Amino acid sequence: xxxxxxxxxxxxxxxxxxLAEAGHEAAVHSLALDAAHxxxxxxxxxxxxxxxxxxxxxxxxxxxxxLPGRTVRTEGRPAVSDASVNHAYDGLGATFAxxxxxxxxxxxxxxxxxxxxxxxxxxxxxxxxxxxxxMVFGDGDGEIFGDFTACIDVIGHExxxxxxxxxxxxxxxxQPGALNESVSDxxxxxxxxxxxxxxAADADWLIGAGLLAPGIQGVALxxxxxxxxxxxxxxxGKDPQPAHMxxxxxxxxxxGGVHINSGIPxxxxxxLATALGGSAWERAGRIWYDAxxxxxxxxxxxxxxxxxxxxxAAKARYPGRSSIADTxxxxxxxxxxxPG
Amino acid sequence: xxxxxxxxxxxxxxxxxxxxxxLDTAERTDAPHVHALAREAVAGxxxxxxxxxxxxxxxxxxVDGRTVYCADPKLTDSQRELVSLVLxxxx
Numbered sequence: 001x002x003x004x005x006x007x008x009x010x011x012x013x014x015x016x017x018x019l020a021e022a023g024h025e026a027a028v029h030s031l032a033l034d035a036a037h038x039x040x041x042x043x044x045x046x047x048x049x050x051x052x053x054x055x056x057x058x059x060x061x062x063x064x065x066x067l068p069g070r071t072v073r074t075e076g077r078p079a080v081s082d083a084s085v086n087h088a089y090d091g092l093g094a095t096f097a098x099x100x101x102x103x104x105x106x107x108x109x110x111x112x113x114x115x116x117x118x119x120x121x122x123x124x125x126x127x128x129x130x131x132x133x134x135m136v137f138g139d140g141d142g143e144i145f146g147d148f149t150a151c152i153d154v155i156g157h158e159x160x161x162x163x164x165x166x167x168x169x170x171x172x173x174x175q176p177g178a179l180n181e182s183v184s185d186x187x188x189x190x191x192x193x194x195x196x197x198x199x200a201a202d203a204d205w206l207i208g209a210g211l212l213a214p215g216i217q218g219v220a221l222x223x224x225x226x227x228x229x230x231x232x233x234x235x236x237g238k239d240p241q242p243a244h245m246x247x248x249x250x251x252x253x254x255x256g257g258v259h260i261n262s263g264i265p266x267x268x269x270x271x272l273a274t275a276l277g278g279s280a281w282e283r284a285g286r287i288w289y290d291a292x293x294x295x296x297x298x299x300x301x302x303x304x305x306x307x308x309x310x311x312x313a314a315k316a317r318y319p320g321r322s323s324i325a326d327t328x329x330x331x332x333x334x335x336x337x338x339p340g
Numbered sequence: 341x342x343x344x345x346x347x348x349x350x351x352x353x354x355x356x357x358x359x360x361x362x363l364d365t366a367e368r369t370d371a372p373h374v375h376a377l378a379r380e381a382v383a384g385x386x387x388x389x390x391x392x393x394x395x396x397x398x399x400x401x402x403v404d405g406r407t408v409y410c411a412d413p414k415l416t417d418s419q420r421e422l423v424s425l426v427l428x429x430x431x
Contacts (some may be wrong), residue, residue, distance in 0.1 A: 065413065065420060123424075127353045129395040131413055145355070154354065161394040172394055180394060208355070221355050236357060255398075259356020 051100060053112040056092045058085050061121045068134060069118045084119040084149045088137060091155030091191075092117060098156070098187070098194045099163070102281040103289045108162040115159070119149055128154055130161040144235060146213050153207055156191030160184040167293045168301070175302040177258035182265035186288055189224060190281045200273040200280040206230065224270040227263030243267040245303070245336030264335050265303060272331035276324070287314045287328060307332040307339040343371070346378050347402040348426040352411075354395045361430030374425070378403045380418035385410050399423050 054075065060082070061069035072085050079086045092115045099105040107113040117135035125138025128148035135158055137148045148154055161184055164170055170180040185207050193203045207230075208221035218231020218239070227241035241263030242248060248264065251257045269288060273280035290313035291297060297309050310332075314325040332339050343366040350359045365371040381401055385408025392398055392411030399410050401423065410419050 065415075067413065126355075127395065127397055127412070129354065129393055129412065131393050131396070136413065148354070157354070158395065164394075172391060184394070253351050253358060254356050255352065259352070 051097065053100070053106050054093060054096050055112070055114045056089055057114060057116050058088050058092075059116070059118045060085065061118050063120055063123050063139075065122045065125075067118055067121075067131070067136065068116060069120075072119075082119075084137065084139070084147055087147070087149035088117045088119050088135070088155070091149065091152045092135070092159070094152050094195045095156045095159045095191050098191045098281060102190070102194065102285060105163070105289075105293075108159055109166045113162075128158055130158045130165075132162075132165065135159065140211075140213070142213055144213055144216060145211055148211065151192075151208055151211050152195055153188040153192040153209070154211065155188075157184040157188030157207065160187040163187070164292065167295075168297045169299045170297075170301060171299050172255055172258060174256035174258075175261070176300050177255050178261035179265055179301060179303065179306050181258045181262035182269070183288065183292055185222060185224060185262060185266050186269045187285070190285050193279070194281055199278055200284070201277065203280065205270055212236075222259075222263065222266070224263075224266040227267050241266075243335060264337070265306065268307070268331045268335045268337070271334050272328055275327050275331060283318075283324065286317060287324075290317055303337050304339065307337050311339045342366070344375055344378055345404055346374070346422070346426055346430070347400075348423050348430065349400040350397050350423065350427060351400075352392070352396060352398045359427060361427050363426045363430035374422075377418050377422045377425070381410075381416065381422040382406060382408050384416040384419060390414075 056075050057071060058073040059069040060072045061067065072082065073080055073089055096107060096115065107115065116133070117137065119137045121136045121138050124141040126141055126145045128135070128137045135155070140146045140148060161180070164180055164183055170176040172180055188207060189203065189205060205225035206220035206223055209219060211221060212218050212231065216231065216236060217233040218236065220230045222239070222241060223230045227243040228239050230239040232238045240249065240260050242261065243263055245264060249257045249260045251260070254260065269284060273284035276283050287310050291306065291309035294309065294313060297306065301309070311325050311328050314328045318324045329339055343364060345362065345364050347362045348360070365374050368374060382403050385401060387408065389398060389409045390411045393413065396412040399419070401408050401410070401419070
């Protein structure tokens, strides 16, 4: 089942127009995507009941930081008046759908784990996270960030931290940490592409498009297509992501720059998906999923170890079609990593 | 002590954007309350950064030169109140 999901509608079109006029290529893409979203809203509402094994429980923290909060919507129940609740519900469904339909995975743990999420966590809380058991969403402060439930790629990103926890268990620091982050961006983007029926060539490859509040100079938090170009704002600073190993950032902050250096494997995935063409979840996504879940990747895998795992996964998944594995190798080479 | 200098650095989070703020209690009418909060927050903190959860915020709290660490979602009530106060009203 593919849920027709509400996707970020926070950045008003005029802001995108202004960015687009100023020459932001990403804004032009975002505008095109926005048009697609508006068209999508014209289609009939999605069924509220889920696929087999899908079981969602959405709770409201009522601006406290106590979890899980009071239950406000359970599986199969109709939409409620609170948009954050419905966005979380639909985003969990869209993430479940990608993993089930594209990879045959039965929920986050592959054993039909119930998907729990809490909305309205804290006051003006600028974050969303997976706490090891459930999703947590803040409302954003309204000045820099909007509601974190508004982007399905953010929801897919966070739930993928759960998938990684149940599979490769990548350490959350330095290169394995940046891989952990990158894998979440990859599958978060694929959740959005799958929900919008987009091919690799049509996707915006942005993470958190629409999450930035109006007035912030940026189109998203990260760009897999062009790492380092998602935002440049007096209050936020400039997107610090590198796209190549020569620009790898050595820092003690952010667990060794896990949200910064993830730009390198992110870009390798983008290069592979666009080189292979078609739907990114079908081949590029399948290769990444096989590498992540193949039980051979150690928790302390660095970029090169992960690159090797993807090449091995491509050979195993597509025997007799060595051009696919060669394309995987070439994509890593373009970001300065030799799977060897 | 009449005044306290409280610094908070927040790292991590989905966006991975660092925020830093500093508060001096000299001019504050609620200084006794803030001092109590800060003492409790430091008492409940860790001496080294903790792992936390993926995309969770990590906090470094420094009170008059002494630094402790904590991470979402396992903050004590005083740590929660202190970091939100300093990030909101600090410079």
